[in-house]
Amino acid sequence: MDPIRVIVQNCVGCNLCVKSCAYDAITLSGPVGAREGKPTAVIDLVKCTLCGACVEACKRYKAIVITRSTFKGQDITKYSGICVLAEHRRGKLASVVPEIIGAARELQKDLSAPVSAILVGNGVRKYTDELLSYGVDEVWMIDHPDVGDFDEDVQAELVAQILMEKKPEIFLGGGTVVGRSLLPRVAAKILTGLTADCTELSIDQSTMLLRQTRPAFGGNIMATILTQNHRPQMATVRHKVMKPAEKVAAPQGKVVEITHIPVPKSKLEFIEFVEEKTATVNLVEADVIVSGGRGIKDPKNFALIEKLALATGGAVGASRAAVDAGWIPYSHQVGQTGKTVKPKVYIACGISGAIQHLVGMQDSELIIAINRDREAPIFEVATFGIVGDLFKIVPAITEQIRKQKARRGTPRVC
Amino acid sequence: MKIFVCIKQVPDTTNVRINPETNTLVREGVQSIINPFDVYAIEEGVRLKEKHGGTVTVITMGPPQAAEALREAIGLGADNAYLVSDRAFAGADTLATAFALACAIRHLGGADIILMGRQAIDGDTGQVGPGVAENLDISHVTDIRKIEEIVDGRIVVERLLEEGYARIAARLPVVLTVVKEINTPRMPSLKGKLAAKKAEIPVLKASDIGADVERLGLNGSPTQVMKIFTPPKPGGGRKFTGEPADTVSALLSELTAAGITIKGAH
Structure with missing residues (x-):
């Protein structure tokens, strides 16, 4: 069976799907359907990318359906909690970190689940107080001299191992250069879904799934994406969009140091960091x-x-x-x-x-x-x-x- | 040196417009192009070949018409091209795409360097590069603005980060995603254009690349699009017209009235 089909008896030939298709894959050239004298939609399967825009456009008539048989997901009932990546480099937590903790704490209101942060690196213990002050319940930390700031291969492996062991249902990272390099690697290791550069996150009240909304087509359209059968539901979050977490007066969270996961040797070698010195270049932090x-x-x-x-x-x-x-x-x-x-x-x-x-x-x-x-x-x-x-x-x-x-x-x- | 470049054919989103009346995507007259960042990856591949010898192979996963993008890449100096195309690939998200591309590269004998653009301008994810690297169990470095040298299987690159750049060395084979700063792509040569016209572009199907069909296309994609909508249109604020001196003082008094003073730190 084709993964996308037109249900002829529902199709009124209204042309909305044709307009919605960014790939020019739909024509009104089928037999007459629900409305007299109106030819129905035909989908060119060669051009179609199964993006789902037409299904959305046809919400009223429900004449286009996409069916899928998903590959083996994990037992998703074992996963709970919201986890964020505590990105850091050169002695500082990334400025996106309070923002993703803020987003996680917003989601926490709907899920009533703990918020944790993964912190891996060399000499990273010094960041734990700051993380806890944002209201994080647990910091899962690997502090090891062999995990350099730029050893992304090692970091990805350790993050994946921690996720597989701790089983949070949601894992968020910053939409930074590092976040958008590290998280795809982690997702490919544990075979789960990852949505890039989200500008809005919320919990779907009927399914309790994470609704991940992001711009696509150069910002011309927005797409809301779900990861239904795989865990964790992973997303990178655009910098400077989410409200940073407010500091809590008396942090209650704790630090869980993880020492039993072996730290592999990095195949990458950091040589040096060259800071762009001109005051006029750091756009992301500029007022x-x-x-x-x-x-x-x-x-x-x-x-x-x-x-x-x-x-x-x-x-x-x-x-x-x-x-x-x-x-x-x-x-x-x-x-x-x-x-x-x-x-x-x-x-x-x-x-x-x-x-x-x-x-x-x-x-x-x-x-x-x-x-x-x-x-x-x-x-x-x-x-x-x-x-x-x-x-x-x-x-x-x-x-x-x-x-x-x-x-x-x-x-x-x- | 075996150099692979993964490219994507995309709609030219700089020409996509929203019809203000119907609030739908206007795609009439929108051309398919090679993803602009991938053009820099092709150029870098050709430059590496000119310096170190070897071959540049371009691959794309997409519908049959994506062969046009591959032809264009041959015109830009690539030696050969493969189209990874099968109904089984349709509806792939970045996880399934990375898996299929990695299977294809392995089927073609593997690579020393795999180049691609930092992101495609239709999806804007940038997730396929790291995914391909993980599937091949090799290193990756994203956002490369310069390849400094390759000596004895060790490659030194400059990686663009928010507040500067890092110099990183990796062992080959490696996946690199590139930013525009890396080079200035050349125009297709006459010789290239002829080669593009004549080129045979083999098609690789799912069965050819030995991929587990469960992990391909829609079935192999954990993410699914639930809803697509056009973003709300912003309203716009006050506009000043007239003599420059008047408009500037009007602006500054508005700012003062709004309680905003723009003042530098120095």
């Missing part, structure tokens, strides 16, 4: 970001953007158009294929606002857009917009802010 796009016209005009960034103590961002033109390095790119940012203030200069850019910055607390085209989509997400010539406006803003600073004396951030 103010000034970004330039195609409207900047010439690489040397990025100086205007840099001046405003310096005046505001901010970082310099860029649209894909500016990066692809070679005007500024890729590490500055904001958007779907670059970085996702959520500063207090985002100033977009000469950026039209393609959806791929918007998904990377639209959660900023305040957005200021400067563009010549009054119809530019960037204005739809902007709190404040200026329609006009950025070559006049950006220097004018820089000048005003400098003056304000001079008047006020001691500067502070935002």
Whole structure:
């Protein structure tokens, strides 16, 4: 039997499924179905990817069904609790960690299950107090000199071993470079589902499954994903989206040190870390970001953007158009294929606002857009917009802010 | 050196638009392209071959029309290409995709280096690279911005991270996912275009690659899409027009009124 079928007697030939298909796999070319004179939907199985968009579009008539026979899952009744990865490097917990603990504690309200954190590395005991202060019930720790910060192969193996032993039903990691490298490896070891870069997590009240919602198709659509028959249900969580866990007054959690799992030798060798020293590059942590796009016209005009960034103590961002033109390095790119940012203030200069850019910055607390085209989509997400010539406006803003600073004396951030 | 590049044919999402009236995806005129990040992986593969010798093999898992993407890759300098295509693969999530690609690479005799883009622009997961590495039981390093050297089976790479980059060495074989900074892809040469036209592209079916069908396609995929919807459209705020000096002071007084002062740390 084909995994996707059209139930002819339900199909009214309304065309909604045809429109919903991103792969051009459906035509109205079948026999007449539920409505007189209307041909029914036919699915080209060669083009179809079984994404399920048409099933959703046809919710009203239920004329398209996808059937699956899942491969052997584990005994999922043995799994309970919510676990997060306590990512760290170079002496610090990653700033995404309080956020995923916050997300886990929100889910805890529906599941009434404990929240735990997996902490593996060398000399990581020093992070346990901080983890417990966020309200974590248990920290599962492997503190071993052979687990280097960058030994992802060893870390993935240890995390997988801990998960198989402790059996949490949900495991969350940060949508960071490391999280999005480590968790896929862990999921492939224990053969469970993993959803990338979620922006929303909730518990389905009828099935108690984890609803994992994320953008796809460059942010044009959102998809909600379930892992029904496999455990843990794994997801990486986009940085700066979830509310960080609040610290608890008197932490009650405990540290469980795991010593019986053997630590393998890493095949990777860490040589050095080179920090990007320029103050204008760390976009993810910046409070103010000034970004330039195609409207900047010439690489040397990025100086205007840099001046405003310096005046505001901010970082310099860029649209894909500016990066692809070679005007500024890729590490500055904001958007779907670059970085996702959520500063207090985002100033977009000469950026039209393609959806791929918007998904990377639209959660900023305040957005200021400067563009010549009054119809530019960037204005739809902007709190404040200026329609006009950025070559006049950006220097004018820089000048005003400098003056304000001079008047006020001691500067502070935002 | 045996270099493999895994690519994906994707709809050009930069041209996907939402119809504001029906709130549905407009896909008329949306072309299928090689996932942009994979073009950098192909280029890096060709450069490695030019430096170290060997062959560049491109593979993709997808429907029959994905052969077009493979032809384009040959035009860009790859030596040969295989299409991993079978109804049994349809509906695969990243776990089932990584499994199928790993089976195909093993069937083709294995690789020294497997390159791919950091993520595909339709799914945006970036999960297949690490998954392939795990299935082949070899190392992987993601977000590579530079391959510094390969000496005696030891490869040194620069990996882009949030606050800088790390220099990491790995033993071959290895899976590397690349970012755009790694190179500037060349245009297809005339010779490449001719080779692309003439190239035979063998199709590998599930039975060819010796894969357990239970772990392929929809059946081998633990995740399932429950719902797809268009995100709510943001509203938009105040817009100022007029003389630059006026618009700037209007903006700054709005900010002050809202209690926001943008002031630098230095």
